[in-house]
Amino acid sequence: MRGRECAQPPRPSLPPLLVTGLALWAATALLWPCLRGVPRGALVIGAAAALAGAALVAVPSLVRRRSAMGRTVLLGLLAALALSCLWACVLQQQTDGNPHSDTWEVVLEEDARRGEFGWRARARATDEQGRTVPVRVNLPESMGLLQGDEFKAEASFKRPTEQAAEFYWNDGLAGSLTVSDREGAALVGRSALSALRQRAIETIAAHGDGRAGLLQALVCGYRAPIEDEGLYDQFKTVGLAHLVAVSGAHLSIVVLFVGFGLRVLRAGRRTTTLAISLFLLGYMAFTGMPVSVLRAALMAFSGLLSLCTDRRNSSLNALGGCLVTFVGLDPPCAISASFVLSAGSTLGIVLFAPLIAAAFGGAGSCARRLFGDAAALTMAAALATQPYAAALFAQVPLLSLAANLIAAPLFTLACVVGFGAVLVACVLPGAAPHLMALATLASAPLSLVVENLAALPASCWPVDAPVGLAVAISVVACAALWLWWPRISGKRLAAAVAAVALALAIARAPLGGADDAIVMLDVGQGDSFLVRSQGAALLVDTGNQEAMLKTALARERVSRLDAVAITHGDDDHCGALKALGDVAAVDTLLVAEDLLRCPCASCGELLSDAEGEGYPGGVAGLALGDTVRCGRFRLTVVWPGRFADEGGNADSLSFLCSWDGDGDGEGEWTALLCGDAEAEQLVKMAERLPAEGVDVLKVGHHGSKKSLDASVADRVSPSVALIGVGEHNRYGHPSQEALDLLASIGCATYCSDEAGNVVVAFSEDTLTVSPERQECETR
The missing domain is CATH 1.20.1280 (Monooxygenase)
Structure with missing residues (x-):
């Protein structure tokens, strides 16, 4: 335009x-x-x-x-x-096809990434008979492997289990290949592009100091370091995930500002188009040219044709060609998150960015072209992809528009300077320290903006929305806007943004008259339990899956927590603690008193994270017999007396929850929340439990073999048992022994992998158990 x-x-x-x-x-x-x-x-x-x-x-x-x-x-x-x-x-x-081989030749189709159970990557594997299959390769550690690397390994092929078959099918994979021993894997080859990319990544790592991870993501598309640092989560929180992920929107922003700069310098269209093309080719080279980058580059170029050259018909045809080519050659990509975000954002930009940009026509020429086009690009891409992204990341970034407008020029500066510096540093290694210092300086403003915006309270809201519904919302919104094609003014644009904000606020409002309840949140292979009563809320543990925790909290409409109690320092109980500040204001952190003095690494990391969060009520240590109030619930510490397991499972902070509905000081119902404490610890804490047992038991250690024995089951004698457990977890939780023991005493057992969120609502006469994915039951 x-x-x-x-x-x-x-x-x-x-x-x-x-x-x-x-x-x-x-x-x-x-x-x-x-x-x-x-x-x-x-x-x-x-x-x-x-x-x-x-x-x-x-x-x-x-x-x-x-x-x-x-x-x-x-x-x-x-x-x-x-x-x-x-x-x-x-x-x-x-x-x-029954592929079987002891030795496989494997070519990675993406960078190896850390998962919940180790490192993994999508790859193509060829057996000794020459048969090639698409697989997910599981690695004992990263081995420094990048997209395009080829290695030979002793490995075992496994078809997907019935439970995992849907995941593998939707990803277009035939099965998994597990390399059990790093020594049995040898790098066979690395393409010239992969070698260049490896050199660039190593150069940045050697001289990039504290910004090395961000530069690697921006210049090389290598995201593992910022994921480990937590910086990627900050980008997601403020709606800037597309800047550090390979997507059409990511490249479109750079191309937009590069094109603007060249036009300011009075470069012709041919020169501008040539420069943009060279940048995209260079970027593809530095990222190893995987299919995802190729898609993003082609879509970005076709999308920006409409803004740089006013040839929207050509852009739409180019986008249509991309869709036909990529979906036709690889049907599973049609439901791939990266493809949906790239194609959706490009479609939104081509169709609606000029329309939205017209609303900024009254501004001065330079201001309109720089900020008006940037705002139009951001809003047009968001119209087509934000509902899907919100469902995917389980949050709505409230600062997205402002963050994009502030970050877009800073991001372009970091990309262009970083790209040029790394390119020259690879050719002239002696100049690398000075060039990387320049690139680090150029990326610092972007990093600071993201860190400070993410630190703002309530910078995003958790949402619980089905992906299908989110896609339908985007489709309907885009179709309606295209059919209506209204004249957009600044006032109408502001009114539309205000209407969306109001709708989100209404949807986010806490449920009126919510029952007093203990809620087992579905957070995968971990624990997280919400205690709520009379407007007060306390969370016991967080699990380590941030998106799942945000989704679960959104489902319960939690926006504030009076306190968070962490039972012990294991990652599956506190790994998502830092994510809470994004979606819910937390007043106080509660831990076992001995944890404050425990020298072990996990306890130290937990306290370090807590210090970084800056809770208004601070970090409080709880000793045996201490009580915490949450509305009608009284939570009494019944374990541990003192640490005996260096803050491990046996030292789990455990609460006896008593619910007093009529206010007479006597609890009508009781529940035991015991973290990862097992039968041995439950025997010792039994003297502090009611003689008749408890009504609700949070089964310790995810229902492991040692979580219960016959005597403990008879002594505790719960009517309802809750087990936080991840689907298809590698630990075999919950154990059949624990399930059989609970069944033998007539206990109704609910596991989060099958039941989802489970709400146990308390009233004076009844306990009502309402699983998300099962029929409710009243006792």
Whole structure:
């Protein structure tokens, strides 16, 4: 869009190629998950029939050289059916083909990343017979492996279990390959691009000081360090995740500002286009040119054509070609998060950025072109992707618009300077320290802005929204805006933003008259229990899956916590503690008194994290017999007397929760929350429990074999048992022994992996158990 144009842009027509691409994408996203388990013969018949139908639809259009909208959509649907069936047939054959080999040649298709159970990456593996299958490779440690690296390893192939089959299918994987011994893996080769990227990453690491991780993410697309540092979570909190992830929006912002700078210097369109193309090619080289980067670069270039050259029809055709090519060659990518964010943001930019930019037409030329176009790009991309991103990351970044406007020029500065500095440093190693110092200086403003914005209270809100619903909201909003095509003014834009904010506030408002309850939150392989009563709320443990914790808290509409109690320093009980400040104000942190003096690393890390959060009520140590009030609940510490396990499982802070509904000082119901304490500790704390046992038991250590024995089960004698456990966890939790013991005493047992959030509501006469994914039960 040229600076002198302030008038309302015309509504763009949708070219047939884009319509075909959108229909192909939408149909493939719906079809692919449904094809798992379909017989191979039926897939072949479906593909043949769809191909024949597509030919019948396409031929008349080619003859007439024009196509009706309905015919174009039908062509996309038939192509989606044909290609999905063909690829499903191939993937089934790869999964069922019984590949067996002791030695595999593996080529990584992405960087190895740390997961909950070690390092892993998507890869293509070839066995000794020359058969190649797409797999998820599990590594004993990172081994410094990057996208494009090829290594030979002694490894075992495993087909997905029935429980994990859906995940593997949706990711287009035939199974997993586990390298159990690092010594058995040897790097075979590294492409020239991978070698350049490795050199760049090492150069930044050697001379980048405290900003090395951010520079590696910006210049090389290598995100592992900022994920370990927690910086990536800060970018997500303020709505800037796309800046440190490979996406069309990420590259679009750089291209926009580079193009603006060149136009200020009066460079011609050809020069601008050439410079942008060279930048994109260089970026692809530094990132190793994986498919995700190739997608993002092509979409960014096609998207920015509309802003830099005013040729939106060309942009829409280019985007349609990208959709047809990438989805056609790899149907599972249609439901890939990176593809959805790249394609969605690019579509929003091409269609709506000029319309939104018209609202800033009254500003001065330079201000409008710099900040107006940046704001338009951000809002247009958000319109198409923000609901999906909110569901994906379980949070709505309230500062997203402001953060993008502030960060966009700083991000461009960091990228351009960092890219140039690293390129020269790789050619002239002797100059690397000085060049990296310059790159570090250029990235410092962006880092400081993100850190300070993320530190603001309530910088984002947790949300609990199905991904399908989020996508539907974006589709409806984009379709409505395109059909309506209103004249947008600054006032109307501000009103729209205010309306969205009001809708979010209403949706976020706490539920009125919520029951007094203990809620087991579904946070994966970890523990997190919410105690709420009369407007007060206390959280016991946080788990270590930040997105799952935010989703669970959003489901219960928690925006403030009077206190958080951490039972012990294990990561699966406190790993997500720092994420709480993003979504809920926390007053006080409660820990066992001995933890304040414990010299072990996990306790020290926990206290360090707590110091960084700066709780208004501070960190309080609780001793045996101390009580904490939460509305009608009284929580009494019944363990530990003193540390005997260096702050480990046996030292878990344990509470006897007593609920006093009528206020007479006597509890009508009781519950025991015992962290990872097991049968041995429960025997010792039994003297502090009611003689008749407890009504609700949070089973210790996720229901391990040692969590209960027959005598403890009889002594505690709960009516309801709650077990926080992760789906398909490698520990075998909960154990069958623990489940059998609970069943033998007539206890109703709920596990978070199957039941989701479980609400145990207290009233004077009844306990009502309401699992998210099971029928409720009243006792």
